[in-house]
Amino acid sequence: MILVTGGAGYIGSHVNKELNRQGYVTLVLDNLYTGHKELVKKGIFIEGDFGDNKLLRMIFKEYPIEAVCHLAAFTEVDESVEQPLKYYENNVKNTITLLDVMLENKVKKFVFSSTSAVYSEVSDVLITEDFTLAPLSPYGRSKLMIDEILNDYNKAYGFNYVAFRYFNAAGCDVEGDVGEWHEPEAHLIPVVLDVAIGKRDHIKIFGNDYETCKCSRCGFAKF
16 A cells, blocks of 8 residues: 555645556545645545654554655745745655654655755756756755655665656646646646636736746746
């Protein structure tokens, strides 16, 4: 069985559906802060926080968890600048709690949803995995911290992991079962598509009179 944290969210719901399509049994843990239970099409669903030590220990005791796909995090760049504590507590502190409960239960397979925001600001440069790591926001730094912690856990405890540092994810699955559902929607590609189908009148272009990341991966996210 695979535990999917944040499996009721946008990317998490896609991952959960695909895992089930490939024959895996899943357990989705999501507090529905930004997720939607309706997007959990397959697997067992438990509403709760992935940083809840007591709940995690109950889950690992009751279910035969063999691996974890971790997709639960706060992801808004501008909010992370305004409320860094919120991001460090959830994205870093709570993830460490999850990792430690995994170790207690001898579960050492981990898939981490990281972000391209761990890289330094670039414009029209092809980014590779060895590109400079220099996040510009607390959100990016919180993800990079977990990347580094995972590397340390691998060396110290034989913890096996993979971290995906992807860019703007958008769209829905082929069947149209799961897709974008943010309220309010602030991501660039969905907003552009909303304009294309007439759902919005325009998109906002913030100009160049204050600090803004200009790379394509961040869209119009204000720093």
